[in-house]
């Protein structure tokens with residue numbers, strides 16, 4: 001449903017003909033940017049357990065191999081991890097919220113991180129492990145950023161452990177952002193998924209990408225930076241069931257299943 005419509009039913013599939021029919025015509029080339037967790041795969045109790053459905057993978061592969069689509073997945077996971085989860089070659093993968101880019105030919109682009117900040121990384125993880133990892137919480141080490149997970153932690157400990165994790169992350173010069181049942185700790189550099197999207201589109205799709213067709217879907221606050229970046233140029237979708245959520249996306253869609261229908265709609269235009 002349109003992002004400001006609070007009344008539409010979330011039981012039906014979104015009408016992608018209505019949302020995109022005038023924007024993406026048969027024969028157009030499109031740049032498709034996607035988030036992974038909560039967008040291409042359902043959220044699960046542990047990141048190792050997520051799986052993209054076979055149908056989703058097949059549709060994404062068909063789009064990526066159509067010759068009419070440029071596809072990039074921009075994830076908070078480390079880049080090799082997200083590539084392994086998706087397993088399609090003809091895609092530009094970006095990980096650690098855009099800090100790392102892995103191209104289909106194996107070359108990489110990594111954002112630089114100040115040495116004094118990078119030197120604090122292991123100390124930050126040690127401190128988190130000593131002080132806030134208990135009763136089911138844990139730290140995911142992604143080499144340049146971390147995620148402090150409390151999805152499986154005993155609920156009564158969560159508010160205090162999340163608040164303390166944020167303090168610890170910030171005390172080592174990193175930025176702490178709330179995410180789904182977690183706190184993300186990222187280096188304090190001027191970079192985010194939106195700037196990564198701009199970089200990837202400009203360097204690998206078209207320097208004049210603002211004159212082209214661009215679509216994005218994501219489910220989390222970090223994805224809002226991409227929605228802002230393509231606002232007015234592209235069309236974006238926030239995966240959420242929250243009708244009151246304020247978003248930069250053009251449309252809200254309710255589920256990973258709706259993302260699958262979005263991919264099938266795009267596939268029908270490009271294959």
Ligand SMILES: O=P(O)(O)OC[C@H]1O[C@H](O[C@H]2O[C@H](CO)[C@@H](O)[C@H](O)[C@H]2O)[C@H](O)[C@@H](O)[C@@H]1O
Pocket residue numbers: 035036037038042043044045046047048050074075076077078140142147149151179180181182184220222
């Ligand atoms: O940008 P994304 O691709 O959406 O990645 C964001 C984070 O996703 C993972 O954590 C989230 O998904 C887990 C699996 O469903 C879930 O257990 C956890 O509660 C979520 O926060 C991943 O582990 C992180 O590294 C990513 O930053």
